[in-house]
Amino acid sequence: DTGVSQDPRHKITKRGQNVTFRCDPISEHNRLYWYRQTLGQGPEFLTYFQNEAQLEKSRLLSDRFSAERPKGSFSTLEIQRTEQGDSAMYLCATNGVAGGTYNEQFFGPGTRLTVL
Amino acid sequence: DQQVKQNSPSLSVQEGRISILNCDYTNSMFDYFLWYKKYPAEGPTFLISISSIKDKNEDGRFTVFLNKSAKHLSLHIVPSQPGDSAVYFCAASLGRKTSYDKVIFGPGTSLSVIP
Numbered sequence: 001d002t003g004v005s006q007d008p009r010h011k012i013t014k015r016g017q018n019v020t021f022r023c024d025p026i027s028e029h030n031r032l033y034w035y036r037q038t039l040g041q042g043p044e045f046l047t048y049f050q051n052e053a054q055l056e057k058s059r060l061l062s063d064r065f066s067a068e069r070p071k072g073s074f075s076t077l078e079i080q081r082t083e084q085g086d087s088a089m090y091l092c093a094t095n096g097v098a099g100g101t102y103n104e105q106f107f108g109p110g111t112r113l114t115v116l
Numbered sequence: 117d118q119q120v121k122q123n124s125p126s127l128s129v130q131e132g133r134i135s136i137l138n139c140d141y142t143n144s145m146f147d148y149f150l151w152y153k154k155y156p157a158e159g160p161t162f163l164i165s166i167s168s169i170k171d172k173n174e175d176g177r178f179t180v181f182l183n184k185s186a187k188h189l190s191l192h193i194v195p196s197q198p199g200d201s202a203v204y205f206c207a208a209s210l211g212r213k214t215s216y217d218k219v220i221f222g223p224g225t226s227l228s229v230i231p
Binding site: 002004040041042043044045048056091093104105106107108109110 | 125152157158161165205218220221223
């Protein structure tokens, strides 16, 4: 257990429905990342928050995707009008900044999304 | 265009022997490299890292070697144990060249350690 939690762990939905995932980071971590992982691939970067500010979004993040981190603590990732191609594992990771050096990211267990 | 490559999707090793997992990268701007381990139904867990100014970093049974001229790194596990059976991701970071820890992951190598 890394201290990063995600909810739900599994989500099955029908195409066209909206889904929302939640990530609770390690409390002292101010950086939060969302990744998507499909079968046979490594995690792919989606977006990054420093505190409550969303500072970068990947081109993988279409207009149907939106992420928030309203108080700089937990974050939500919403997918509107889901498509079968959205089926994947969605991973949240967090880290902090210590003296300007690189810090490894701590991953949550992920939310597996299946779009029927 | 895959910037971090792990050309072996799987690897099987006898318990007690050495496991060598390889990784190649294309972007010479990467300045920090990491290995993550992933068990089924869990998120990736950080294992070991190396800065581009070094060519070797060791942590217990795990050693990472970096060959910058060849844009190649490898993870050595000695001796291999059945609990090491997992998917291993090589990852690279642009580090201080970006404002945050942007990490690019390879596709992973599934290691099976046979008792």
